[in-house]
Amino acid sequence: MAIKNLKDLYLDQLKDLYSACKQSMPMVTELGRAAKSRDLSEALIAGNQGIARGMEVLSELCNRHGADPTGEHCRGMEGLIIEAKKHAIETEYADEDAQDAAIITQYQRMMHYAIAGYGCVRSFANRLELDSDAAALQECLDQTWEGDRHMTKIAEGGVNMAAVDGR
Template identity: 55%
Template sequence: MSMNTLKDVYIDQLQDIYSANTQAAKMTGELADAAKDDRLRDLLQKGVAGIRDGMEKVADLIKAHDADPDGEHCKGMEGLVNEARAHALEEEFGDDDARDAMIITQYQRLAHYAIAGYGCVAAFAGRLDLGGDKDTLQACLDACYSGDRQMTELATSDINEAAV
């Protein structure tokens, strides 16, 4: 696909987010399985559900613009997933709390990538006068921020202290 207009960039980036979410949902599930803290596991499982909800919404937007949700592979998220696997799942830890702290770190890197993506496409939708798309994408962005804040709260109130 040739990138000639902001609409072309918009569709491309929606497809990229869909791919990123596909990869992030799988990795977040793996992080949840490895988490020892019950609250962390619960937040991660809620994260998987939130990511999947966002995927459905993004897929619907892409299809509404006569494009294929699977039209792009997000190499950025692929790298982040590889990093999360290496640092949180394959690394040896002598302490479960330290692993949980690393799991939060890696999850938040995935989430921050999603925040950047959703912020960009929401801005594009606004510029393209796609009000319904913008509202949907803003809701996805708000959900990402909420999950990130909840994870920060858990890390700073309990997990990091336990990992000391």
């Protein structure tokens, strides 16, 4: 399908973001299982719940505009998942705190991709005067930012310090 206008781009990006979220969920589950910190593991479980809520919103918005949310494959998230698996799961760590720091790093990279996506589609919805779409996307964006801030608190609140010298 040729993208003819901002509305077409908006729908294309909603579908791409839906794909990104769908792809990220199994990796977030895997990161949660690998995490040694209970706080980190619980935050990743909560993160997956947030991703699922975001997918529901994206699906609803696509359906509202007559688009199938499953019509795309996000190569950007695919690459981030490959990196997460390599750096947080497959790398051998002698120190579990260092691995937890790597898990946080990879999770935040995936979430920053989602933050960029939600911000763009929210801006498109605003320009297209799709006020209810924009409000729903703003809520997803806010929740994703909050999850990112919570991960930073976990990292700075203990994981990174513990990983300094393998305590």
